[in-house]
Amino acid sequence: MGSSQKSAKKLSNFDKQGLRPASSAVEENVQAIKRWEHAILRARSKAEQLSDWIARTAGSGPVLALHVLWFGVWVTVNSGMVRRIRPFDPFPFPFLTMTVSLEAIFLALIVLASQNRLSRQGDKRSHLDLQINLLAEREMTAVLQLLQDIAGHLNVKTNVTPEQLRDLMKKTDVQRLTNRMEELAEPAGSSGVNQV
DSSP states (O other): OOHHHHHHHHHHTBOTTSSSBOOHHHHHHHHHHHHHHHHHHHTSOHHHHHHHHHHHHHTSHHHHHHHHHHHHHHHHHHTTOSTTSOOSSOTTOHHHHHHHHHHHHHHHHHHHHHHHHHHHHHHHHHHHHHHHHHHHHHHHHHHHHHHHHHHHHTTOOOSSOHHHHHHHHSOOOHHHHHHHHHHHHSOTTGGGSSOO
């Protein structure tokens, strides 16, 4: 292994600021996310892969340049500016309009299909986040209970009152929290809109 490879390997073991070695837990998490993302990409059907490729390619710079060139040549030729070529789609360019309209329709459908798949993938990530957060909340509740028990056993004085601890150790009611968030999201005065 060359010295540049060794120094690159050493650098990869440090976080972005170069302050401390990267945690193996962080590396494990990154690798797990990579595996999950690759599994999702491999699980796509051929149609989804084609749809994603078209959506990705259609939004690229070369495709934009190709369209500018295509429209420029089409308008130039069909405006009679090139004497050697007889216009085949004279102004107002009905064939060009139909072609571009069909392209736009199919491209919009392909992009929508790709966006729907990405939205479903985002929903899966959100559900995973919620599950992890709920598990972390349960673990923190257990940790708080253990800390309270240890502090009581060792007669350690704390700044946290027993009421605050009891409040923090309550199990989170997800349904109640969701309902409360929906209430807060409703615009003020919307409850009286239907009343006459």
